[in-house]
Amino acid sequence: MKVYALTGRSGTGKSYKAMDLCRQLKIWAIIDDGLFILNYRVAAGSSAKTAPTKIGATKMALFNDQKIRDEVAAKIKEADPERILIIGTSDKMAERIAARLDLPAISEFIHIEDITTKEERAIARKQRVGQGKHLIPAPSFQLKKQFSGYFMDPLQIIKGFGGGRDSEKSVVRPTYSYKGDYIISDKVIADIVRYIAINSPAVAEVTKVGAYDSPTGIDINVAVEMNTGFDVIQAAARLQERCTARIESMTAFNVDSLNVTITELV
Secondary structure, three states: OEEEEEEOOOOOOHHHHHHHHHHHHOOOEEEEOOEEEEOOEEEEEOOHHHOOOHHHHHHHHOOOOHHHHHHHHHHHHHHOOOEEEEEEOOHHHHHHHHHHOOOOOOOEEEEHHHHOOHHHHHHHHHHHHHHOOEEEOOOHHHHOOOOOOOOEEEEEEEEOOOOOOEEEEEEEOOHHHOOOOOOOOHHHHHHHHHHHHHOOOOEEEEEEEEEEEEOOEEEEEEEEEEOOOOOHHHHHHHHHHHHHHHHHHHHOOOEEEEEEEEEEEO
16 A cells, blocks of 8 residues: 655645545545545545544544544555545644554655645635635535534535546535534524425424434424325425425534424314
8 A cells, every 4th residue: 555645734725636636646545634535435534624623623633532543444454545645734744644544654745835836825725714614525415414513515626536426525614613603593493394384285384393413413303283185194204305405405404304293184
C-alpha cells in the first residue's frame, strides 16, 4: 500500500482539491477528518466536523477514540487499497494519523500550496472563516445521519472519481464554526405536519404531534383523524412520506422514523 498525504492549513481548500488529486494519481481511498472514504462512499469512521468544539474535532481527526480507530483500521485492512491519501493540516499530523491507523510510512507529501494558487486559497479561507463552510469529499446522502441538524448542501463536481460516476462533495456548517446553536422547536415540526395534512382531503384533523431526539436525528409520532370514504391506510402512508421529506428538507434534521396513528374515522 502506498500512502500519500495532502497537507496545508485549515481552510485552504484541501478537501475540495482531494478528488482531483485522487483522480490524477488513481487513488480511491481517502482519510479525511475522521472518515475513511472508499470508492466515493463513506466506508467507516465519524466526521470530526460533528464535534462540538475545535479541540474535539482535532481529537476525532487524529482517531483518539479507540472504538472509531479500530473500526477504521479494520476497514482499511479489509479493503487493502493499493493507494490511500491522508488529508491533514500538517505533515506531522498526517504522520500521526498513519501511525495511529497502522498504515505504512507516508511515501509522498503533497502540500496544498503546490497544487493551488494564492487566489484559490484565499477564496477557500473566506468561505471557511466568513461563512463557516466546511467541505467533505463525499455525497450528502452518505453523511445524512452523522450531520442530522446541520446545514448540508451537495456540490456536484466533475466525473471520474470512483469509476466514472458523478463525483459529489458536501458542504456543511459545523456547530463550532459559528456562534450559537441550531435548534428547531417541536412547534415547528407540528406546524409542518399540519400544513401538509391540510392539503390531504383524507385527513380530517391532526390531533397530536410529538418529536423526540434520537441518536441520529429525530423520531416523530403523529395522531390523526381521517375522513371516511378514503383508503385511509394509503392516505396515511402518503402523509408519512410527504411529512418526512418536507421536515428533512426544511429543518436539516434526519427523520429516523415518522409514525402515523389513525385515532378515529369521522
